[in-house]
Amino acid sequence: MTSTAPGSPEDAASNETNEERLAKLEARLNVLEGREAIREILYRYARGADRCDLALFKSCYWPDGTDVHWFFNGNAHEFADYVIPLLAEISNSQHSISNPIIDLHGDRAFVECQWYVVHHIPLEDGTDRYIDQQSEGRYLDVFENRGGEWRILHRQVVIEATREFVVPNAYPGVPVEFPLFSRRAPHDLVYQGTALLDQQIVPVPGQDLWGEARRRHTA
Numbered sequence: 001m002t003s004t005a006p007g008s009p010e011d012a013a014s015n016e017t018n019e020e021r022l023a024k025l026e027a028r029l030n031v032l033e034g035r036e037a038i039r040e041i042l043y044r045y046a047r048g049a050d051r052c053d054l055a056l057f058k059s060c061y062w063p064d065g066t067d068v069h070w071f072f073n074g075n076a077h078e079f080a081d082y083v084i085p086l087l088a089e090i091s092n093s094q095h096s097i098s099n100p101i102i103d104l105h106g107d108r109a110f111v112e113c114q115w116y117v118v119h120h121i122p123l124e125d126g127t128d129r130y131i132d133q134q135s136e137g138r139y140l141d142v143f144e145n146r147g148g149e150w151r152i153l154h155r156q157v158v159i160e161a162t163r164e165f166v167v168p169n170a171y172p173g174v175p176v177e178f179p180l181f182s183r184r185a186p187h188d189l190v191y192q193g194t195a196l197l198d199q200q201i202v203p204v205p206g207q208d209l210w211g212e213a214r215r216r217h218t219a
Helices: 009-014 018-050 054-058 076-088 189-198 209-216
Strands: 061-068 073-075 092-105 108-122 129-146 149-168
Touching: 018 054, 018 076, 018 092, 018 108, 018 129, 018 149, 054 076, 061 076, 073 076
Parallel strands: 061 149
Antiparallel strands: 061 073, 092 108, 108 129, 129 149
16 A cells, blocks of 8 residues: 655645646646637638638737738738738738747737748749749737637737749649639638538649659750
Protein backbone atom coordinates (compact mmCIF):
# COMPACT_ATOMS: atom_id res chain seq x y z
CA MET A 1 0.00 0.00 0.00
CA THR A 2 1.38 3.40 -0.97
CA SER A 3 0.82 6.72 0.74
CA THR A 4 1.40 10.30 -0.31
CA ALA A 5 3.71 12.62 1.59
CA PRO A 6 1.99 15.48 3.39
CA GLY A 7 2.21 18.68 1.37
CA SER A 8 3.08 16.90 -1.92
CA PRO A 9 1.17 17.71 -5.15
CA GLU A 10 -0.43 14.27 -4.94
CA ASP A 11 -1.58 15.01 -1.41
CA ALA A 12 -3.05 18.36 -2.43
CA ALA A 13 -4.86 16.74 -5.36
CA SER A 14 -6.32 14.06 -3.12
CA ASN A 15 -7.76 16.76 -0.83
CA GLU A 16 -9.50 18.62 -3.68
CA THR A 17 -13.24 18.48 -3.79
CA ASN A 18 -15.08 17.51 -6.95
CA GLU A 19 -16.20 21.13 -7.30
CA GLU A 20 -12.59 22.33 -7.19
CA ARG A 21 -11.51 19.77 -9.77
CA LEU A 22 -14.41 20.74 -12.02
CA ALA A 23 -13.56 24.44 -11.71
CA LYS A 24 -9.95 23.73 -12.75
CA LEU A 25 -11.08 21.64 -15.72
CA GLU A 26 -13.50 24.35 -16.81
CA ALA A 27 -10.73 26.96 -16.59
CA ARG A 28 -8.42 24.81 -18.71
CA LEU A 29 -11.20 24.17 -21.21
CA ASN A 30 -11.89 27.91 -21.52
CA VAL A 31 -8.21 28.53 -22.27
CA LEU A 32 -8.09 25.78 -24.90
CA GLU A 33 -11.34 26.90 -26.53
CA GLY A 34 -10.20 30.52 -26.54
CA ARG A 35 -6.91 29.69 -28.21
CA GLU A 36 -8.59 27.50 -30.81
CA ALA A 37 -11.18 30.19 -31.58
CA ILE A 38 -8.40 32.75 -32.06
CA ARG A 39 -6.48 30.44 -34.40
CA GLU A 40 -9.69 29.94 -36.40
CA ILE A 41 -10.02 33.72 -36.84
CA LEU A 42 -6.43 33.98 -38.09
CA TYR A 43 -7.07 31.32 -40.72
CA ARG A 44 -10.45 32.74 -41.70
CA TYR A 45 -8.72 36.08 -42.25
CA ALA A 46 -6.38 34.43 -44.77
CA ARG A 47 -9.28 32.81 -46.62
CA GLY A 48 -11.27 36.04 -46.63
CA ALA A 49 -8.32 37.94 -48.11
CA ASP A 50 -7.42 35.39 -50.76
CA ARG A 51 -10.97 34.65 -51.87
CA CYS A 52 -11.91 38.36 -51.67
CA ASP A 53 -14.79 37.38 -49.42
CA LEU A 54 -15.70 40.73 -47.85
CA ALA A 55 -18.22 39.36 -45.33
CA LEU A 56 -15.81 36.68 -44.11
CA PHE A 57 -12.95 39.18 -43.89
CA LYS A 58 -15.01 41.65 -41.86
CA SER A 59 -16.19 38.90 -39.51
CA CYS A 60 -12.63 38.61 -38.20
CA TYR A 61 -12.74 42.15 -36.74
CA TRP A 62 -15.06 43.90 -34.32
CA PRO A 63 -16.83 46.80 -36.09
CA ASP A 64 -14.96 49.29 -33.88
CA GLY A 65 -11.66 47.48 -34.39
CA THR A 66 -8.59 49.19 -35.80
CA ASP A 67 -5.88 48.10 -38.21
CA VAL A 68 -2.43 49.64 -38.69
CA HIS A 69 -1.42 48.03 -41.98
CA TRP A 70 1.06 50.79 -43.01
CA PHE A 71 -0.64 51.39 -46.39
CA PHE A 72 -3.96 51.87 -44.56
CA ASN A 73 -4.32 52.86 -40.91
CA GLY A 74 -7.76 53.24 -39.38
CA ASN A 75 -11.04 51.43 -38.76
CA ALA A 76 -10.77 47.73 -39.53
CA HIS A 77 -14.09 47.44 -41.43
CA GLU A 78 -13.13 50.47 -43.51
CA PHE A 79 -9.83 48.71 -44.19
CA ALA A 80 -11.82 45.69 -45.43
CA ASP A 81 -13.90 47.89 -47.75
CA TYR A 82 -10.66 49.28 -49.17
CA VAL A 83 -8.41 46.23 -49.42
CA ILE A 84 -10.78 43.53 -50.72
CA PRO A 85 -11.59 45.41 -53.98
CA LEU A 86 -7.88 46.17 -54.29
CA LEU A 87 -6.99 42.48 -54.02
CA ALA A 88 -9.72 41.64 -56.54
CA GLU A 89 -7.88 43.72 -59.15
CA ILE A 90 -5.05 41.16 -59.42
CA SER A 91 -5.01 37.53 -60.48
CA ASN A 92 -4.66 36.03 -57.01
CA SER A 93 -2.92 36.28 -53.66
CA GLN A 94 -1.89 33.82 -51.00
CA HIS A 95 -1.74 34.64 -47.30
CA SER A 96 -0.06 32.04 -45.09
CA ILE A 97 -0.27 32.49 -41.31
CA SER A 98 1.82 30.44 -38.88
CA ASN A 99 3.44 30.24 -35.44
CA PRO A 100 0.66 31.87 -33.40
CA ILE A 101 1.63 32.65 -29.81
CA ILE A 102 -1.52 33.42 -27.81
CA ASP A 103 -1.42 35.06 -24.40
CA LEU A 104 -4.85 35.15 -22.80
CA HIS A 105 -5.74 37.88 -20.31
CA GLY A 106 -9.37 37.39 -19.35
CA ASP A 107 -11.56 38.72 -22.16
CA ARG A 108 -8.56 39.98 -24.09
CA ALA A 109 -5.61 38.24 -25.69
CA PHE A 110 -2.32 39.37 -27.17
CA VAL A 111 -1.41 37.34 -30.24
CA GLU A 112 1.77 37.30 -32.31
CA CYS A 113 1.88 35.30 -35.53
CA GLN A 114 3.98 35.18 -38.67
CA TRP A 115 2.60 35.86 -42.14
CA TYR A 116 3.84 35.31 -45.68
CA VAL A 117 2.01 36.83 -48.65
CA VAL A 118 2.39 36.45 -52.41
CA HIS A 119 0.56 38.82 -54.76
CA HIS A 120 0.40 37.61 -58.40
CA ILE A 121 0.13 40.85 -60.38
CA PRO A 122 -0.35 40.87 -64.20
CA LEU A 123 2.08 43.21 -65.95
CA GLU A 124 -0.53 44.11 -68.60
CA ASP A 125 2.14 44.68 -71.26
CA GLY A 126 1.02 41.93 -73.63
CA THR A 127 3.79 39.52 -72.60
CA ASP A 128 1.71 37.24 -70.33
CA ARG A 129 4.10 37.89 -67.46
CA TYR A 130 3.43 38.58 -63.81
CA ILE A 131 5.04 40.30 -60.85
CA ASP A 132 5.25 37.92 -57.93
CA GLN A 133 5.38 40.29 -54.98
CA GLN A 134 6.43 38.47 -51.82
CA SER A 135 6.26 39.96 -48.34
CA GLU A 136 6.64 38.52 -44.88
CA GLY A 137 6.38 39.72 -41.33
CA ARG A 138 4.25 39.46 -38.20
CA TYR A 139 0.77 40.42 -37.06
CA LEU A 140 0.59 41.78 -33.50
CA ASP A 141 -3.05 41.51 -32.51
CA VAL A 142 -5.22 42.36 -29.56
CA PHE A 143 -8.26 40.08 -29.58
CA GLU A 144 -11.37 40.68 -27.48
CA ASN A 145 -14.06 38.27 -26.37
CA ARG A 146 -17.57 39.69 -26.46
CA GLY A 147 -20.45 37.44 -25.50
CA GLY A 148 -18.35 34.32 -26.05
CA GLU A 149 -17.05 35.37 -29.47
CA TRP A 150 -13.43 36.29 -30.16
CA ARG A 151 -12.51 38.85 -32.84
CA ILE A 152 -9.61 41.18 -33.59
CA LEU A 153 -9.88 44.50 -31.77
CA HIS A 154 -6.56 45.90 -32.99
CA ARG A 155 -3.96 44.71 -35.49
CA GLN A 156 -0.45 46.10 -35.94
CA VAL A 157 1.54 44.89 -38.94
CA VAL A 158 5.30 44.41 -38.70
CA ILE A 159 7.23 43.91 -41.95
CA GLU A 160 10.35 41.71 -42.02
CA ALA A 161 11.16 41.46 -45.75
CA THR A 162 9.81 42.15 -49.24
CA ARG A 163 10.93 41.06 -52.71
CA GLU A 164 9.59 41.06 -56.27
CA PHE A 165 10.19 38.83 -59.30
CA VAL A 166 8.89 39.02 -62.86
CA VAL A 167 7.73 35.56 -63.93
CA PRO A 168 6.07 34.10 -67.05
CA ASN A 169 2.67 32.47 -67.02
CA ALA A 170 3.44 28.93 -65.91
CA TYR A 171 0.26 27.52 -67.48
CA PRO A 172 -0.30 29.31 -70.81
CA GLY A 173 -3.40 28.31 -72.71
CA VAL A 174 -5.20 26.76 -69.73
CA PRO A 175 -8.67 28.36 -69.36
CA VAL A 176 -8.93 30.47 -66.23
CA GLU A 177 -12.08 28.60 -65.17
CA PHE A 178 -10.19 25.28 -65.14
CA PRO A 179 -10.25 23.75 -61.61
CA LEU A 180 -6.46 24.10 -61.46
CA PHE A 181 -6.74 27.80 -60.66
CA SER A 182 -7.85 29.56 -57.51
CA ARG A 183 -10.79 31.92 -57.90
CA ARG A 184 -12.53 34.60 -55.87
CA ALA A 185 -15.69 34.17 -53.79
CA PRO A 186 -18.11 32.57 -54.39
CA HIS A 187 -16.61 30.71 -57.38
CA ASP A 188 -13.57 29.10 -55.77
CA LEU A 189 -13.80 25.36 -55.20
CA VAL A 190 -13.56 25.86 -51.42
CA TYR A 191 -17.17 27.08 -51.39
CA GLN A 192 -18.34 23.68 -52.64
CA GLY A 193 -17.27 22.00 -49.42
CA THR A 194 -18.20 18.32 -49.39
CA ALA A 195 -20.08 18.84 -52.69
CA LEU A 196 -16.65 18.41 -54.30
CA LEU A 197 -17.55 14.72 -54.30
CA ASP A 198 -20.19 15.46 -56.95
CA GLN A 199 -17.82 17.27 -59.30
CA GLN A 200 -17.09 15.59 -62.61
CA ILE A 201 -13.42 14.66 -62.96
CA VAL A 202 -11.87 15.28 -66.38
CA PRO A 203 -9.23 12.58 -67.00
CA VAL A 204 -5.75 14.01 -67.64
CA PRO A 205 -2.71 11.81 -68.27
CA GLY A 206 0.53 12.53 -66.45
CA GLN A 207 2.66 15.27 -67.97
CA ASP A 208 6.38 16.03 -68.12
CA LEU A 209 6.25 18.91 -65.63
CA TRP A 210 10.03 19.32 -65.34
CA GLY A 211 10.54 19.30 -69.10
CA GLU A 212 7.85 21.95 -69.52
CA ALA A 213 9.52 24.09 -66.87
CA ARG A 214 12.91 23.78 -68.58
CA ARG A 215 11.42 24.73 -71.96
CA ARG A 216 9.86 27.87 -70.47
CA HIS A 217 13.26 29.04 -69.26
CA THR A 218 15.51 27.91 -72.10
CA ALA A 219 16.48 30.53 -74.65
